[in-house]
Amino acid sequence: MLLFSVLISLMLVAPGDIVISEIMYNPDGPTLGIDDRYEWIELCNIGAVPLQLDGMMLSDGGNQLFLEGFLLDASSRVVIAADEQSFTEAYGTGITVIPWDGVWTKLSNSSDTLLLYSSNGQVLDELAYSDSWGLVEGDTTRSEADGRGSSLEKINILGPNTEDNWAPSIDWACPGTDPETGDSVCWGTPGSVNSVE
Numbered sequence: 001m002l003l004f005s006v007l008i009s010l011m012l013v014a015p016g017d018i019v020i021s022e023i024m025y026n027p028d029g030p031t032l033g034i035d036d037r038y039e040w041i042e043l044c045n046i047g048a049v050p051l052q053l054d055g056m057m058l059s060d061g062g063n064q065l066f067l068e069g070f071l072l073d074a075s076s077r078v079v080i081a082a083d084e085q086s087f088t089e090a091y092g093t094g095i096t097v098i099p100w101d102g103v104w105t106k107l108s109n110s111s112d113t114l115l116l117y118s119s120n121g122q123v124l125d126e127l128a129y130s131d132s133w134g135l136v137e138g139d140t141t142r143s144e145a146d147g148r149g150s151s152l153e154k155i156n157i158l159g160p161n162t163e164d165n166w167a168p169s170i171d172w173a174c175p176g177t178d179p180e181t182g183d184s185v186c187w188g189t190p191g192s193v194n195s196v197e
């Protein structure tokens with residue numbers, strides 16, 4: 001087991017091994033509260049072997065947050081939450097939320113470019129999203145992912161980070177409980193397969 005762990009730690013992670021698979025960039029205001037507590041990012045290991053996440057960095061060019069040691073199995077997903085306690089209150093304890101260090105990379109409610117770096121500084125994935133993504137034609141208000149409860153999910157996990165490959169989550173996909181109202185909630189699919197995949 002020790003040898004296996006050492007081998008894993010020596011393997012260099014490369015683009016195509018891990019992707020940003022879902023983001024909650026604008027949590028629903030009235031129920032989920034402020035962004036600093038309820039934003040989160042989901043990563044998916046799309047490679048064939050476990051990946052050591054230690055030292056990976058997420059940043060939008062401003063703040064930088066560094067992932068701490070966690071071995072992510074192939075085809076598995078984890079959540080990086082702005083505030084783990086708030087996340088757990090909203091979604092329960094059954095979702096893998098991994099520790100990080102640094103400063104939360106605030107996800108803009110208008111548009112932002114989120115980058116995932118390897119521990120040696122290589123860009124592993126880049127998501128330049130906009131709040132116009134998922135806006136239904138003719139709807140002059142907001143996308144469902146823009147503060148209306150849904151997250152923004154990647155449709156084809158192996159595809160590009162283009163507007164047509166991302167969509168607001170479909171509500172029924174995520175059972176949970178609103179910590180304030182006790183109502184059942186459906187705020188994306190953190191840690192599990194996306195509802196639009």
Ligand SMILES: [Ca+2]
Pocket residue numbers: 025026027035039106107108109
């Ligand atoms: Ca935000």
Ligand SMILES: [Ca+2]
Pocket residue numbers: 021022042077188189190191192193194195
């Ligand atoms: Ca998901």
